[in-house]
Amino acid sequence: MLLNRIVSWLLGYVEILVRGPHLEKFINLATNSGLVLWDVKRVGPDVLHVKLRAHGFRRIREYARRSQATVRLHRKRGWPFSWRKMRRRRTFLLGSVLFVGGLIYLSTLVLVIRVEGFEGADRQQLFTTLAKLGVKPGVTRRSLLTRKTMVEREVMLEMPQAVWFGLNLRGVVADVTVVKRKVPPPARSSYDLIAGRDGLVTKVAVIRGTSAVKEGDTVAPGDLLISGIEWQSDKASGELVKIPVPANGIVEARVWQDIEVTEPRLCWRALPERERLTAYSLRVGKRLWPLFRLGKRPVANYSWTRWQKRLYQGRNPALVVEIIKDTWQAARWVKVVRTPAELKAAALREAAERRKYLPGRGGKRTVHWSTEGNFLKLIVTYESIQDIALIAPLKDQPPESPN
Template structure:
């Protein structure tokens, strides 16, 4: 029923007032000949109002004569009549079309950006992170990739655990969930100070506890540097009488007192990094120039609405996004809107030479070492050497060795027995 009325609007329909003595015969005869009448309303004993499509008006004349009836057109509705009226008022039609086109164009861009779910992070920080992926006011919606924007926000803001980007008309909502950073309370009970890494002891400063290493000792990860167990001698009660001949004094007795070891233990620590670089290589780089093509695919046929059919660049990268029309009443419309971006690239052949390749490889090796160094580490020596594989190849391999002095002590809680606790 709804589809029939929709087609009637598209094709045009009229409202008729039918007069006659045999109105039931008029309606039945029209139905038997496949003429669809709707909204049938009786006005008087000999008059009814009906609606019928334009194409069926002429056949109704024959039925009216056969039933001794007559009708008059009271109202005209539908697309054809609207077009005829607009033809007489071309400026109004042009203005309406221009308004619709302008409204469609404006609705295809993002004008409002909202942020929800943030607590510690400001709206501006999140919007700036999203702008790095192309989300800003005035950008076309077809150029947005929500997944890329979400990834950009998570990468640039480590405190963001999850991000979601939703496009609602001209409004984009960024929803985030921040990480709940749980701060561990410092250990307050008895503990050792142990080595976090291997090294050669350079300096030991005990603030609490008992030193277990000295300068020049080599330690491994987990070795006790300062013990949280302090042995204290138990002094015997005074004995005024001399010991019998041949009897030795009793051996000293010790008791354990447990504390939290504190101090600074600096050690010499060595690191190694590796890097390589070819003597010559081909590098591809995006220039920033791009051409965009918008296409519609329907039942295997592709229609280019705008933009080039193929890439205008010699070297290029293609990014393609495909969007399907939403389902209508569980019916999937076989239409896809495709946006193809042709990104121009320049291909350059770089000749580093032996010296340049060695420098780049050394920088890569040093970057690998720097990622392992703690903030308080003091570099005292650095040297590099070229790795010779004995084969002639278009590659320079470099190893970097770095010596630092750093505090290697970390707290390790003591597990005491019930007897020791008592």
């Protein structure tokens, strides 16, 4: 029906009023001859309002005569009739052409510069820098796209307070996104380095301050490692005086860290059955379009898995394009008893995965197995070398002065 309306508007159609005692006969004669009538409405006891294409208006008079009806043209619609009116109104036609041309021309320009990430003086400085580089309202989109990489590089050189700069075009709007560099807080005037955990000291390298431990010492959390007090000779009196400084250095120790994993002997497992549904869809940014489906979705017990294949990844995460495959697999849950080999393999895999998040490097591994009811317990002790120094407020009592 929509296609018929579009074609009728392009070819032109008319609205007519048909008056007579045998309106049904008129409609039957017209439709049997191949004419297309639509929006047929009765507006009175013996009056119909009908729409038909313009080329069938002359033919319909014969059917009106045979059904003892009269036809009156009510209105003309469609492109041919509108074009005739516009040809007589040349000023309106010229204005319409200029208006459309102006819109097309304006759509090729950047009219708005929108900045996100800077405020105050930094924001004003960024606008000034962009204007010098030609990024301002009125510049063409094509010229800005060709210079996009150069603009991003120059802005990073001109504004050291920006750690990242991005320029994206959205229609007539240029979106400028800036990430401001975070300035670290000023360093404290003086502090100590203390132990953050138990360990056996293997290396002491003092950059600033006074060492309070040596290699081979055993330390506990909170023990002083490097003091923020330096003893210096007074040039006037020749005596040793203590000077507060920010302690700095490396204190490495051999530490032991435990990972505990418990695996149950009894567990529930899903055994796949024949019934399943596979659905493919296309994701563009935040929108998801279904493509096609295979099978029937299970109603009761099922497992769901998703597979994703990225087709395009731009600099903007909102423009990700990927194919997604979702599978709903019918499953039957059964209780199984895991073998000792399976329990040990699963426990070791879990321990190895957790080991990735432990600090330190190298070292040995000690494994201890135990059984607690229906559970297998694994304790893995990792020996590693790590820097255990932590910053702490300066203590009142410094180490003894050297002789």
